Amino acid sequence: MGATEITPELPLFDLRLEPEDVEAVAEALRSGWLTLGPRTAAFEEAFAAHLGARHAIALSSCTAALHLAYLAAGVGPGDEVIVPSFTFVATAGAVLHCGAIPVFAEIASREAPTLDIEDVERHITPRTKAVTVVHYAGYPAAADRLRELCDANGLALIEDAAHAPSATLAGRKLGTWGLAGVFSFFSNKVLSVGEGGLLCTDSEEVAAMARSLRSHAMTSGTLDRHEGRATTYDVVGVGFNYRMDEPRAALALSRMERLEAEVARRRELTLRYRELLAGISGVLVPFEDADVARSSCYVLPVMLERESLQADVARRLRERGIQTSLLYPSIHRFTAYRERFPGVSLPVTELASQTELTLPLFPHMTHADQDRVALELAAALAR
Numbered sequence: 001m002g003a004t005e006i007t008p009e010l011p012l013f014d015l016r017l018e019p020e021d022v023e024a025v026a027e028a029l030r031s032g033w034l035t036l037g038p039r040t041a042a043f044e045e046a047f048a049a050h051l052g053a054r055h056a057i058a059l060s061s062c063t064a065a066l067h068l069a070y071l072a073a074g075v076g077p078g079d080e081v082i083v084p085s086f087t088f089v090a091t092a093g094a095v096l097h098c099g100a101i102p103v104f105a106e107i108a109s110r111e112a113p114t115l116d117i118e119d120v121e122r123h124i125t126p127r128t129k130a131v132t133v134v135h136y137a138g139y140p141a142a143a144d145r146l147r148e149l150c151d152a153n154g155l156a157l158i159e160d161a162a163h164a165p166s167a168t169l170a171g172r173k174l175g176t177w178g179l180a181g182v183f184s185f186f187s188n189k190v191l192s193v194g195e196g197g198l199l200c201t202d203s204e205e206v207a208a209m210a211r212s213l214r215s216h217a218m219t220s221g222t223l224d225r226h227e228g229r230a231t232t233y234d235v236v237g238v239g240f241n242y243r244m245d246e247p248r249a250a251l252a253l254s255r256m257e258r259l260e261a262e263v264a265r266r267r268e269l270t271l272r273y274r275e276l277l278a279g280i281s282g283v284l285v286p287f288e289d290a291d292v293a294r295s296s297c298y299v300l301p302v303m304l305e306r307e308s309l310q311a312d313v314a315r316r317l318r319e320r321g322i323q324t325s326l327l328y329p330s331i332h333r334f335t336a337y338r339e340r341f342p343g344v345s346l347p348v349t350e351l352a353s354q355t356e357l358t359l360p361l362f363p364h365m366t367h368a369d370q371d372r373v374a375l376e377l378a379a380a381l382a383r
């Protein structure tokens with residue numbers, strides 16, 4: 001009998017909900033009100049307090065939050081937004097939804113795979129409207145320095161903090177450094193509810209615009225009419241249905257109680273991983289030990305020595321029951337982007353995409369699980 005038949009599968013991410021989460025959702029269902037309502041408002045209040053932000057607007061996804069953040073920054077047809085290519089496609093896709101052009105900038109290195117500020121600066125043109133910084137894997141990119149660069153050039157800084165609830169830079173929560181910060185509550189995220197997102201901002205105008213556009217720019221909501229506060233509505237812009245619903249908000253609110261404890265556990269596991277992996281030659285673990293305390297530790301990325309190892313090592317680990325992933329293929333190499341923007345060349349990003357391997361990490365992972373991953377990774381590399 002082979003080892004794959006007797007060892008349990010180790011997933012990349014394993015969602016564990018508690019009875020109180022299920023009860024919170026059941027209670028929302030029993031309430032008879034399922035769309036935007038009091039639970040969504042309570043979640044927004046709790047998340048704004050968590051961030052120390054003035055406004056938090058819950059949305060249907062982080063992609064929706066990016067779209068609204070770009071619109072609020074005034075991004076329109078022909079404008080340029082500087083984004084990394086080493087990120088999920090939504091960071092750039094939402095720029096295209098505004099009729100604008102994503103301009104890809106390089107990451108600093110494989111050790112610190114977040115935006116290279118000098119390269120961002122090189123890409124600023126008279127058409128640049130905004131810069132989007134991605135806090136890759138939940139680790140703080142240099143949002144403070146990018147904020148200075150953006151301020152000096154009259155640009156909006158947008159923070160894609162999809163990975164990074166509870167993470168900080170200089171004692172301030174990620175997501176609160178720019179004009180707007182966006183978060184994802186997608187299934188495998190640090191605070192997952194299935195599908196969901198949020199935009200935070202300190203700007204009254206941005207908050208008002210996001211609240212309006214998430215619900216078709218209507219002057220009153222269904223709940224207002226249901227509860228007799230309004231009888232009709234006007235439409236004052238061209239908006240979307242980007243609303244969160246009550247069961248998801250209830251789940252988010254319930255899960256938020258454990259957010260800090262779960263992130264603390266992620267950090268503990270990450271530090272232990274770093275120790276285990278330091279002994280394996282040919283494996284580079286991005287970021288530094290000191291960064292871990294400031295990170296949400298969403299995932300555990302490693303970089304392998306050579307491009308040729310990536311698929312092979314992933315396959316060998318899969319054969320041993322260990323699931324891995326690739327965060328991220330370079331956006332500028334996807335067909336839709338290659339066709340629109342031929343000739344983009346980002347050697348550091350491309351090498352990162354060709355050598356990255358994301359290892360399993362989730363709060364209730366055991367030390368034995370980690371030992372197994374390290375052992376199997378070492379074995380896969382030794383062949």
Ligand SMILES: Cc1ncc(COP(=O)(O)O)c(C=O)c1O
Binds near residue numbers: 062091163183196
């Ligand atoms: C960096 C980043 N930005 C944006 C998104 C989009 O989030 P959502 O799936 O909630 O739309 C993701 C989701 O994976 C992401 O990883």
